[in-house]
Amino acid sequence: MSSPIEIKGFKKRYRKTMVEIPSLRLEGRLIVLLGANGSGKTTLLKAMAGLLRYEGRITNTEQAIYVGTDTHIPSTFTVEEYCRFLATMTKDAPESLLRKLVRVFSLEGEMKKSLGELSQGNRQKVNLVQGLSAKKGPHLIDEPFSGLDKAARRALIDHLAQRTGRIIVATHELSFLARVPSRRYRL
Amino acid sequence: MKVLVGYFLRDCLGGRMVFLTGFLFLVGTVFFIFSARPTDPFATRVIDAEVYAGDYLFASMYFLRFTSLFLIATLGAHLFGDRKDHALLARTTRRRLFLAKSVTMVLLGLSFVLILYVVLVAVYAFTPFRHAAGLDTGMAGVLLGHVVHASLVTILAALGGKKAGIYLVILPGYLFADLLCDFPLDKSSTAPPVFFANAIFANFHPLADGGFGFLTSYPFLIFFASALFVGALVIHEASDF
Numbered sequence: 001m002s003s004p005i006e007i008k009g010f011k012k013r014y015r016k017t018m019v020e021i022p023s024l025r026l027e028g029r030l031i032v033l034l035g036a037n038g039s040g041k042t043t044l045l046k047a048m049a050g051l052l053r054y055e056g057r058i059t060n061t062e063q064a065i066y067v068g069t070d071t072h073i074p075s076t077f078t079v080e081e082y083c084r085f086l087a088t089m090t091k092d093a094p095e096s097l098l099r100k101l102v103r104v105f106s107l108e109g110e111m112k113k114s115l116g117e118l119s120q121g122n123r124q125k126v127n128l129v130q131g132l133s134a135k136k137g138p139h140l141i142d143e144p145f146s147g148l149d150k151a152a153r154r155a156l157i158d159h160l161a162q163r164t165g166r167i168i169v170a171t172h173e174l175s176f177l178a179r180v181p182s183r184r185y186r187l
Numbered sequence: 188m189k190v191l192v193g194y195f196l197r198d199c200l201g202g203r204m205v206f207l208t209g210f211l212f213l214v215g216t217v218f219f220i221f222s223a224r225p226t227d228p229f230a231t232r233v234i235d236a237e238v239y240a241g242d243y244l245f246a247s248m249y250f251l252r253f254t255s256l257f258l259i260a261t262l263g264a265h266l267f268g269d270r271k272d273h274a275l276l277a278r279t280t281r282r283r284l285f286l287a288k289s290v291t292m293v294l295l296g297l298s299f300v301l302i303l304y305v306v307l308v309a310v311y312a313f314t315p316f317r318h319a320a321g322l323d324t325g326m327a328g329v330l331l332g333h334v335v336h337a338s339l340v341t342i343l344a345a346l347g348g349k350k351a352g353i354y355l356v357i358l359p360g361y362l363f364a365d366l367l368c369d370f371p372l373d374k375s376s377t378a379p380p381v382f383f384a385n386a387i388f389a390n391f392h393p394l395a396d397g398g399f400g401f402l403t404s405y406p407f408l409i410f411f412a413s414a415l416f417v418g419a420l421v422i423h424e425a426s427d428f
Binding site: 072 | 190191194197198200270271272273274275276277278279425426427428
């Protein structure tokens with residue numbers, strides 16, 4: 001079992017607002033972060049992945065991978081080319097895992113299409129493929145169900161349930177995670 | 188690094204743009220090799236074309252300084268702007284990303300100059316303008332250069348997809364700032380807006396008038412560019428994504 005993630009004295013200042021988490025301890029393999037809009041879920045995930053500058057201390061999130069809904073996806077690549085690029089980019093994203101994820105999200109028929117042509121839901125699937133294809137972790141997934149249809153949501157939940165390694169999900173749609181044992185924390 | 192630079196080049200230019208670049212290079216090279224005046228020895232033709240294009244390239248870059256800046260700024264904004272490279276950051280470091288983006292920008296800038304060069308050589312070699320296009324012939328050469336450049340910018344605009352809007356904004360700016368302001372216009376017959384722009388852009392050369400000449404010297408420019416690069420790297424390392 002992975003060591004718990006300790007958050008102490010966390011502060012992130014924006015121009016007019018501030019996200020503050022005095023103390024939080026996250027335990028478990030599948031962790032769900034809950035909270036209203038603006039409560040700091042995305043900020044905390046990005047801070048864990050080292051994408052934001054912040055005050056305070058966060059432990060045990062080295063090599064964390066952030067999977068957000070606003071990730072830049074290059075529209076001039078086809079799905080196949082993008083997957084190949086990801087596999088070339090790092091040994092951490094083996095082609096076998098990429099192929100498996102493409103099957104999980106039923107993207108086989110979209111491989112020859114350019115990313116710019118894809119629907120929002122399919123772009124989100126590609127985004128999840130790119131994030132989940134990196135084997136190291138923990139994986140920090142922000143609003144993973146955004147834009148996904150029912151079948152894709154179910155496929156994602158099944159995949160998250162089977163995966164090893166820590167996964168932290170920030171979502172409003174708790175009902176979809178009811179089938180998977182998870183620890184829930186409210187911000 | 189090579190993979191990343193390839194990715195950024197593709198992301199920046201897109202499939203059609205890569206095709207256009209390759210096509211222009213191919214056409215330019217063919218023109219270059221089979222240039223006009225076949226009775227001249229090959230070496231002479233090459234030297235003539237190169238001398239012409241080299242001289243004119245320098246002048247063109249001067250005339251096109253605003254357009255070049257806009258073009259580089261547009262590409263720079265696309266590469267370094269507010270884009271979320273989370274997928275890349277999960278697989279590499281911020282520093283490598285920055286270096287790869289910088290290399291990409293240099294390559295794009297060089298490509299821009301090279302395309303210009305090839306087109307100029309081709310124009311010199313094959314068009315009826317070749318006898319009038321030398322810098323010493325003044326207006327004819329300048330006009331030809333502007334026609335070539337305006338065509339290039341328009342082609343870029345047409346093939347750039349969503350970026351077309353940006354180039355369509357650049358084109359009038361280019362025509363206004365570059366074409367009008369650089370001609371030695373007669374003040375008495377110049378429309379007020381043109382005269383105003385002429386006064387701002389064309390006649391404003393404080394650095395070249397002496398006193399601050401070192402600011403345009405190569406060692407200073409290299410130092411300045413290095414300082415900018417290091418500053419940008421530090422900001423990139425410390426910024427939020």
